[in-house]
Amino acid sequence: MPYLDRDTGPRRAAETRERILDAALECFAARGYEGTSMRQLAESCGLTDAALYYHFESKAALMRSLLSERWGSIAAPEQPSAALTQHATLHQVVDLILDRWCEHAAFLRVLAREAHTSEFARDLYARAADDWRDHIGRSMGAEITAGLRDQAALSVQLVLIGLLFTGLQEHGERFADVAADPAFRERVHALVGTVAPAAGLFATGTLA
Amino acid sequence: MGHHDAAGPGTRDRILAAARELFARDGYTGATVRAIGRQSGVSDAALYHHFRDKRALYEAVLAERPFLAGSGGMRPAGEAAAIALAIGAMRTWAKQPDLTAMLFHHGLRGDAQTVAANVASREDLIGLLEPCMGSEAAGGLAAEAISFVVSGLVIDAILRCGARYPDRALSAASVGYVGDVIAEVMHPSRASAPAAAAG
Numbered sequence: 001m002p003y004l005d006r007d008t009g010p011r012r013a014a015e016t017r018e019r020i021l022d023a024a025l026e027c028f029a030a031r032g033y034e035g036t037s038m039r040q041l042a043e044s045c046g047l048t049d050a051a052l053y054y055h056f057e058s059k060a061a062l063m064r065s066l067l068s069e070r071w072g073s074i075a076a077p078e079q080p081s082a083a084l085t086q087h088a089t090l091h092q093v094v095d096l097i098l099d100r101w102c103e104h105a106a107f108l109r110v111l112a113r114e115a116h117t118s119e120f121a122r123d124l125y126a127r128a129a130d131d132w133r134d135h136i137g138r139s140m141g142a143e144i145t146a147g148l149r150d151q152a153a154l155s156v157q158l159v160l161i162g163l164l165f166t167g168l169q170e171h172g173e174r175f176a177d178v179a180a181d182p183a184f185r186e187r188v189h190a191l192v193g194t195v196a197p198a199a200g201l202f203a204t205g206t207l208a
Numbered sequence: 209m210g211h212h213d214a215a216g217p218g219t220r221d222r223i224l225a226a227a228r229e230l231f232a233r234d235g236y237t238g239a240t241v242r243a244i245g246r247q248s249g250v251s252d253a254a255l256y257h258h259f260r261d262k263r264a265l266y267e268a269v270l271a272e273r274p275f276l277a278g279s280g281g282m283r284p285a286g287e288a289a290a291i292a293l294a295i296g297a298m299r300t301w302a303k304q305p306d307l308t309a310m311l312f313h314h315g316l317r318g319d320a321q322t323v324a325a326n327v328a329s330r331e332d333l334i335g336l337l338e339p340c341m342g343s344e345a346a347g348g349l350a351a352e353a354i355s356f357v358v359s360g361l362v363i364d365a366i367l368r369c370g371a372r373y374p375d376r377a378l379s380a381a382s383v384g385y386v387g388d389v390i391a392e393v394m395h396p397s398r399a400s401a402p403a404a405a406a407g
Contacts, residue, residue, distance in 0.1 A: 109316060116309070116313045116370070126367075126368045129364060151388055155392075157360070158360030160360070162361075162363060163356060168316060169323045191352065191353045191356060195353045195356075197393075
């Protein structure tokens with residue numbers, strides 16, 4: 001942390017900051033950005049207004065920090081385990097992405113809602129989406145031609161994005177429960193196999 | 209009859225057109241009944257004669273189902289028809305990009321009727337695609353998969369570009385891609401064969 005709070009120590013300040021971000025995510029997800037005031041946020045963290053403003057100069061700055069610092073939570077894992085890199089099938093990577101989404105459904109909803117008005121949120125979304133596609137593409141073996149792999153990766157990515165955001169509309173935060181259901185996963189695998197049949201055929205795992 | 213008859217059908221249409229425009233521009237929360245009245249050139253009294261409140265106006269806009277793909281009266285079959293339907297649906301939504309983006313975001317807030325309208329629009333597309341798919345057994349799954357590609361493409365473009373989304377979703381590359389993916393879904397062996405030979 002660039003600042004040091006001498007009374008409470010840097011660790012304590014960092015903890016408070018995280019606590020504020022957690023509370024903000026919860027409030028923004030439940031009531032939206034417009035429907036949440038800095039005063040409500042301070043109250044829900046048990047802080048004074050002054051203490052809250054010490055960490056974040058405005059609600060806009062808070063939203064910006066929340067989006068940029070928690071963005072990594074929805075990106076695909078940067079360093080999957082060696083076993084996964086070598087032998088992951090398309091279905092395993094799809095499941096890994098879905099697991100992330102289940103865990104961070106509230107964040108995804110805040111990010112998507114914010115994208116309506118904020119270019120910053122739109123850029124973050126674009127980075128996450130590109131990231132998902134890269135990971136999907138890498139799960140396919142070298143045997144598939146590059147052109148076919150790019151098309152298959154895009155198709156899988158779009159099917160997942162379609163499922164995610166229609167799911168978030170229909171189920172709200174309960175999307176996490178719906179998407180964790182084995183029957184849902186099976187349906188996703190079937191849809192993915194339908195739009196990218198070649199990807200299934202040439203997935204590294206099936207050839208290993 | 210006539211233009212100035214506050215109770216006539218022309219008045220209702222004018223109010224609805226203004227409502228569609230203002231809900232799309234300002235969102236459900238931002239749009240006001242007064243502004244819609246002003247935009248349509250109708251007095252408050254005349255407006256309230258047709259619509260009880262803002263919610264009734266919004267529901268009337270949804271009931272117009274401007275988001276439905278529509279088959280245009282054709283009896284489609286085969287790959288070319290499926291591609292025409294998918295691109296046609298995307299073009300229909302893109303005619304009112306602000307409204308499409310607004311329906312997506314208002315649905316994300318959990319508004320039940322907006323969600324139902326969005327679901328209806330995707331199910332409508334699935335119903336139109338299904339008879340084009342050839343094989344009856346796999347037709348339902350294939351039509352559903354294509355509908356998710358299409359809605360994923362539109363949603364992805366909305367999240368990246370906002371109301372300017374048609375520039376991306378209906379770019380030449382995008383339209384070409386939708387054709388390719390439908391061909392791949394309907395005839396997987398065709399596209400996979402060269403890769404298999406190369407491997």
